[in-house]
Amino acid sequence: MQFQIIAKCPTTRARVSRMTLAHGTTMLPTFMPVATQAAIKGLTPQQMESLGVTLMLNNTYHLNLRPGLKVLNAAGGAHKFQGWKKNLLTDSGGFQLVSLSKFTTITEEGALFSSPFTGEPTMLTVMHISSPFAAQINDPFQPEESISIQHTIGADIIMQLDDVVSSLTTGPRVKEAMERSVRWLDRCIIEHENSGKKNEQNLFAIVQGGLDPALRDQCLDEMIARKDGVAGYAIGGLSGGEEKDVFWRVIKQCADRLPEERPRYSMGIGFAEDLLVCVALGVDMADCVFPTRTARFGVALTHDGPLNLKLSKHATELKPLDDSCPCPTCAGRTSRAMLHHIVTHETAAAHAITLHNIVFQARVMGEAREAIIGERFPDYLRNFFARYFRSSGYPEWCVNALRSVGVDITEDSDIPIIPGSGAKWEYAEK
């Protein structure tokens, strides 16, 4: 990996950088759309290329279940299997393993788990059955195995296996998970070093430590000490259940301390306000299923806030989602009325909104890069938040987070500040 910072915001911690991997260059900060099962829902890789996406994510846990490693091996890796020529990132599989399996137990060896579908012991360790690395059916899912699987998948960026605990967990388990994640990182580094894949694939560490600043600091100390073995750092352990005001403080703490010369990746972040706060705090990459999932429920993301196209107020609205949007849906002048007519009835509606939402995310980040390089990032933040939250009010945590890096979005603004987690959009899924 080549990682080069090309501009820094004079006010905030935001930066623009160029990350070159085996399948091309991705400009950071960037948002990574999630192709969980080796496909962005309803779209083709060529469409993703045309939207300007240069880095997307596959989920290791899912690909290991289907199509399985034998198929991926025969195909020559996930890039070729799905026809994607640009950069790819895989997670470790650990997160889904824990969240989808009822009977996971974590031991020092790794994670023991049963079938996510039935829970029956006969289906124990589905992951292993399809894995050439499993000696026995009751072997735990080990850090080495996660790395091996990710080597077979062949993504440009791979993640260490971490010991995942919910961000709402308290007590000694958090410390144990953090310390174990450090030890597992060592095992992942060794596995990766010995694999001969270091030139094509890049290992990222995942900083753990829950919501406890002291544990986070310890984890940062340990993981920064292992900098030579890792190409980048993710900030993990923030699952969305925590208070937003705690969330941003953890991000800030980590981003402040992580080495300048490594990309920083905030996992599972996708709301526009979260993305921009993270960028301002110094984060370079983020991923989330939110923009593509919400599209399937009929919600289009715009600079004026999300639009729920199921609502009858859009039934006769002949304008596109966003006049200034270059996505195929808006450039083709697809009206909100037409989308309203087909939304949730035709898959083509999901495709149209997915195309738009992916471009929306890319624009939010692209406009951020442009503003950072033009030394007007604070203005961009103020304008973006003013327009996005005009009708709903500023989330208080965003105001606090941005103040911490020297930007006051409430300046010259009469938009009210809303305490708590922020905007209550009319998402269709509720």
Added chain:
Amino acid sequence: MTSLVAPTFTFTLSTRSNAARFGPRIGTISLKRPIPSSSSENDLQISTPSLITTTSRGVVPHLSRDHHSQTSAIKWVNVPFETFLEHNPPVPTLQPGNDPLHTFLGFGLGRHLVSMTARDPADGREMPPNGNKQISAMTLRGVRKLSPTEWRNYTQTCNPDIVFALSDTPFTDPPYSQKRLTKSIDRSASWLATMLAPSPRGTPNIILHMAGNTSIPARTAFSSSLLEPLFGPEAEAIAPFKTLDEGVTGYSFDLVPIRQGIDALERKNGIDAPVSIAPLFESSLNRLPTEKIRIVNSVQTPHEVLDLISTIGIDMFSAECAQNAANVGVAFDFAFPVRGGEVVGEKKQLGHNLYDTKYAFDFIPFADSFRGELPPDTNGVQQTVVDETLPVCPCMACSPFTPPSRLYHGVDTPDHSLAEEQFTHPDGSSLYQPPFTRAYLHHLLHTHEMSAHALLAMHNLEVFESFFKGIREVIAANEGREDGEKRWNVEVQRFKDTYDDNLRVVEEASVGWKEVDLARGKGRLAREKEEVVAE
């Protein structure tokens, strides 16, 4: 409001094709758009026989707009309008501009001929009876009534290229009595007259459904009524036309109600007295001008297409069978004329049920009868020998190409990224990428990824269009030859000997579709919930 004028629709049969009333024929549809849309790039031509792409709620199922414009087989698009009756007035009628239906639905003037029909010709569900002044149409919010006058207004406002006249086709309880069929042909003729009433906008290009269901006398009577010169107020009502037929651009046949009628008759009379389709079509067309375009909706197999071309001389066929196969996970794989020698052993299936586990490691393109522009790329792990003499399937699954341009969003152009970006070959031709494989589609189907159906829909439509292209070539090659008819029949027979006309793969795939559906959480919504947790 400005008057919207319909484009000029011309259908020209090749000279030799025009000589016979029935039998294989080739022709050209040429559509010329009026001022102000007129410009050579907005005109379009379609060689016949060919296919009509069907739509659901105004969209080609599974295809985003960029995908349907990349699919060369999609030229004539038929839009059942009934779902738009959910809103009053129907929303497409609110669309400003000269080509409201094209604009509202995102079809290109120079690319797509768009026709508008009141009901979905594939929908055979039982319906409340039609009335003297209205049909019953189906919407998500229940049954809506639609009158001939409303239909005339909606079609005038939407300005499609072709309008299917409102037809009184009953969907109540077949077989229909002589009395009911008499009513049906009288109403259909009278509703056609409503469409033909003089208008400053001129007369639209009208396709007329051939009424009479399974009754030869009713069909003959309907055709005769079209040719009868009208007098007095009846003549004034459709001036300057002297007969109803003069105002008609072409004829259509909906197979769904005919099949229902035939099934009902056979149940009633016993299967010893089977009713075949060809004599019904002949009775409609026996006296009508031969040079007008003939359309059939809802053929089920390519075999049926060949029969209707051989016996009748049908020009356009709806592509539902191709699109339905894509819906359930079947990739079409057949070609006309059949290449190579005799078929030995079992007949081939018309496609592949890609749910079948035998495709899990099958790293080749969807069809054996076609290749992609590039061979599959599996890193040398799997060696596949590609027969270079195979025709290319131009679909975005078999012959995907690097998009000719991409979007930039800020500080990601090559001057920042320092990346060398290539979108086309130096000569401007497409930069093809390896085909999507059966193994990948198998995976997408088993994980319920919607991309599977987008790729299959594009592929099946292109394979179906290739089939029609082959038909046109064989007809053209045999025109004027003494043994032309014989040579055509030999090719048709070879096709029937090679391919099974049962739709076993489609049935099997439908089972696969349902099984994955169940395994992944009972129904679409439940499945969606599960994915939300899983992602």
